[in-house]
Amino acid sequence: MIPQQEQQYLTHVLEELSKAYTTTAEAVTQKDDAYKDLQQYTIDYHAELDKMEIYNHQQTLSMIDKQGHAKVLAKKRLEKLIDTSYRSSYEIMQYAKQFRNANVTPIARHGEEPLDLTCTTLEELARTISQKITSPSTAVICKNQQQLELLRPLLALPILDSSTVHFTNEPLLTTVQYAKGLEFDTVIIPFKESYTTDYDKGLLYIGCTRAMHELMLLSLIDAV
Secondary structure, eight states: OOOHHHHHHHHHHHHHHHHHHHHHHHHHHHHOGGGHHHHHHHHHHHHTOOHHHHHTOTHHHHHOOSTTHHHHHHHHHHHHHHTEEOSSOHHHHHHHGGGSOOOOEEOSOOOOOOEEEEESSHHHHHHHHHHHOOSSSEEEEESSHHHHHHHTTTSOOOBOSTTOOOOOSSOEEEEHHHHTTOOEEEEEEOOGGGOOSHHHHHHHHHHHTTEEEEEEEEEETTOO
């Protein structure tokens, strides 16, 4: 039987931990949609905590010598994690920063510089995309469904959308909406010229940071 005073203290500790994980989860959401995986991990980890787990581990008391100590540590550790990009190469992150004022530090893993090309016809754009697809882990990421429909008949690629049941390791055609949280060796973004507003540039940032090693953007002159 746990003494009432100790039980009250442990309950308070649990509440402080809960506040810490809630605060950091909200901070992740505000930072960037690209870190939703980390947010979900935070929530899942928090869900594993219960009062009996703390009661059964007396070392918890020795680890927390002041109220709120765990809260500060948890917040600092997660803020450090979400300020560092572990997905994209240094070159890709440096390129993507121009589209969003993101205070993210890329890891020191270098790769190829992103390609920024211009095409004069839709057919040329589709042909350039096809030539660039050399890895199974390649995604052609469009801004919206309208752009996807323009390329669908020109690219013989599986579509990743709300109707997708199985996700296979092969080149695909999708939109930023469905590419969120995913990563690919190579990302190709067509119709770069259509990203004009601040909101659009936020989408472009998300699209660019889906790439781990190679990134190519294509602009179409006089695009519909």
